Amino acid sequence: MELRATGTLPSSPEILRSRVASGAPQYVPADSVTLGSLPVALEPRGWRAAAPPLAPAASPTARAVGFDPTNLDPTVRPQDNFYQYAVGGRIARSPIPDDKPSWGVDAELVAQTQEKLRGILEASAGRRNPLVATPEQKIGDFYASGMDVAAIEQAGAAPIRPWLDRIAGIEDARGLQDAVAAMHADGMHALFSFGATPDAKDSRNVIGEAFQGGLTLPERDYYLSQEESQKDVREKYLSHLENMFTLLGRLPDAAREAAETVLRVETKIAEASLSRAEMRDPNALYHPMDRSLLRELTPSFDWQSYFANIGRPDIESINMATPDFFIKMNGLLRDTPLEDLKTYLTWRVATENAEFLSSNFEQEDFNFAGRTLKGVQSQQPRWKRVVKHTDDYLGEALGQKFVEQNFSAEAKARALDMVENIKGALREKIVTGWMSEETKREALAKVDTMVAKIGYPDKWKDYSGLVVDRGLFGENVARARAFHARENLAKIGKPVDPTEWEMTPSTVNAYYHPLKNEIVFPAAILQPPYFDVNADDASNYGSIGATIGHELTHGFDDEGAQFDAQGNLRNWWQPADEAEFKRRADGVERQFNEFVYDGQRTDGKLVKGESIADLGGLELAWTAYKNATEGDPAPRTDDGFTPDQRFFLNYALSWATNLRPEYAHLILSTDPHPLPQFRVLGPLANLPSFHAAFDVKPGDPMARPEEQRNRLWD
Ligand SMILES: [Zn+2]
Structure with missing residues (x-):
């Protein structure tokens, strides 16, 4: 239940039970x-050249970070293919280095982290x-x-x-x-x-x-x-x-x-x-x-x-x-x-x-x-x-x-604040949403007991032996x-140690652990362009906010929904709610079955959990962003975009990736995560907030027909 493929071998449902x-x-x-x-552990790392990092390095004086228009492919309409529109320019100028299976925003951040570790x-x-x-x-x-x-x-x-x-x-x-x-x-x-x-x-x-x-x-x-x-x-x-x-x-x-x-x-x-x-x-x-x-x-x-x-x-x-x-x-x-x-x-x-x-x-x-x-x-x-x-x-x-x-107290505090806001959005959606009262009670308990770990462990592992x-x-x-x-x-035979982490602080990734009911964000993913203490809320909620929402939603995806507030495998759903949840999840599965890459179909069943998490995560991040910015004076639009547009552009940017065909096929065959472009095209086609931001009309490719539209929390 990680955010993304790990770059070693594609990640898999096994994180579900840390079967180390x-x-x-x-x-x-x-x-x-x-x-x-198989020691395929060759992470995409260590590249230097071509595209400059999108967001300038953090400076001590706060300043807003806009969306870089050179990321766009202006020859494509956002209503037709939002992924290509939003990041086509960026991926065109970021060829895959010879020693990498893929290259993108994620890999660039990994490469920067790698340089720091080398030092x-x-x-x-x-x-x-x-x-x-x-x-x-x-x-x-x-x-x-x-x-x-x-x-x-x-x-x-x-x-x-x-x-x-x-x-x-x-x-x-x-x-x-x-x-x-x-x-x-x-x-x-x-x-x-x-x-x-x-x-x-x-x-x-x-x-x-x-x-x-x-x-x-x-x-x-x-x-x-x-x-x-x-x-x-x-x-x-x-x-x-x-x-x-x-x-x-x-x-x-x-x-x-x-x-x-x-x-x-x-x-x-x-x-x-x-x-x-x-x-x-x-x-x-x-x-x-x-x-x-x-x-x-x-x-x-x-x-x-x-x-x-x-x-x-x-x-x-x-x-x-x-x-x-x-x-x-x-x-x-x-x-x-x-x-x-x-x-x-x-x-x-x-x-x-x-x-x-x-x-x-x-x-x-x-x-x-x-x-x-x-x-x-x-x-x-x-x-x-x-x-x-x-x-x-x-x-x-x-x-x-x-x-x-590399990880400031300020960054930790702001990330925690975002987690709390997104949890708040989830509570709000549960309370006003489609579940019965009994199921709502259990779901809210699950949100309340969910632990968020940010940056690094409170207790470091002891290597003295x-x-x-x-x-x-x-x-x-x-x-x-x-x-x-x-x-x-x-x-x-011992009690679970609640202080333990299953990723290192320098990992550019995140996870939800259903048996511990915890969401975990290592320091390395809390860096630009995913998270920038100097960026506005629209940018941060669109990227790291969607990731936080993604991990929270894993607590309720096709696997996570089967575990309760204490992390126990127990069905806490009223039958009618369970049927409704399944109906929504099956819609997501059907939608992803439609995505084909180079002759190979996406396995909707395999990617169901991650795709539910992407959709639900975006819904949560959007609501939290709206709550956080309510009453904000004069939103900045000096990069040519409204904040609402910047929210979705930054979401797309977080998935900007070039993949070698061999690697793309490996992901399609083995990885519970859909290919990056489908993680943008899939969820956004369902979202009215996105349609409003980019003037997407019925009949546009980015608008899924109303009767087939998927929603998780909304
Ligand atoms: Zn995930």
Whole structure:
């Protein structure tokens, strides 16, 4: 339930239950874990040139920030295609850099943030031999070891050699299962996922959850689809596997055979997996089971030793999120030759670590994960990748420095003020809206208990148990990954820690967590052009305001609506209200089914939650903006636009993005977020406030016919 795709692998409904499988760094979005952690974590970052940042840097003296007319494409009427009209000029002058899958306002902000993080890391790395192990020492040493190319080259595959030897030495099914558990305990992913999550029906407490997993390609359809484009990706995947096994030292025939084995095993896992759309039903993912039930479900997998091997022999019961998957996994373990499963584990170790090893591994990994899957032309400079890894593994140590330098108390106060106004708009709409009194009471309770976290955590994560030094980078990463895995597994059986964050402060994104009923806005998204303390309300409510409204509305989207004010999975809707909500949600699904990109249709069911959140978020932001500016004297129009127009122009601007076709197709196949242009065209076509601002008439493409118009809160 994040605002946008993360740029690693597309984000997915998995944030719903922070299924940070046995200990990926908490901040690597859960989806990239389930997706097998192909190291596609090459965020669009680090660009400098061409388009100047839209909004000038904040200055100490307040001044209004208008809309830059060079963003427009004046050859297009706003009534015909508002996205193209509002940002056509901007996207035309912002070509995608070779090392990025996409480029836009979001990526530019990420790039600026990346530069700031680099400054922090280089300064920290420059301070040698501190006497105590401070957060600054850890980020400095982590970064320095990642930049020590000579040592990394010389080591080759050495950091994963102990794992490869261990897997090669497996002699029986027991040894194999022990190795899977050991990989999980070290934060690597194989076969399935296991980790801590709030209990969906008792959300103050953390339980263990077993979830489908073990795939390397982004989604099960990559293995199963008969479309030519997907078959082509599978061919390239086979070559990639073969190349990687060759790098691991296998002879050509053996490497090819190993590649085919991995694809065969992963295809079986894919056949056992639910689709992403199917995973949007939280009730379908809730099956508490004790040990004896687990034994019955998977007689070929020994959960008792698994729990012991991950360091939690005390676990008595868990949530088995995807029972059918585990039944099939049981069959896979029983019927697959041991050598094939060993080959699969070898592959998992190699692919998860390739980006931390010598350049031959790293480049082979990029060729597939970057070039084939996302269409990226060249690899990002090393420093950007290492900055990203440092943020993934030590994000709150780095984040402390980042907010010290980049997030003012004034910005925090203004953002909080906006959150309160938008919450107020939501209360107002619930009170005057279409729900019955009983449902209204529950909905209002949910708004009242919803927590807003702004900027950075009140309590920083404690990394004192993690050793970071200037030795091999791959070893620093392995220790950090294991640290996060241990930390994750240690939560099971304890109360939920309300101070925890699931994104780092330097992440340009936001999220709603249904089990914690909280909305979270890291410092890095509270920057221009999304949020500018010097901009007028129209601009801020149109961009960050719509985002705040988006996250609030997630509490009521097709998934979020199933959780109550305490974050428990419980149906609190009166039947008639539920039917009305469903009718509205289905309208949004139908509308998005109509959007086609390059021959590929948007999956309305997959993007339903995000599209509901976009529509509802805009409705809330608009009302809050109107409330906040009521009685304002003489609105400024010196940029040629009314404030109402600026509200929608800034909304469109927040989605201005160029995408490579490969990446656009990847998003369409896997991401619960619609393509950026549809996030503008879709919701606005429904909104009377937009139609009035830009004189959109019935029959214009930007006016959805009255009888098909979607509304969420209004
Ligand atoms: Zn969202």
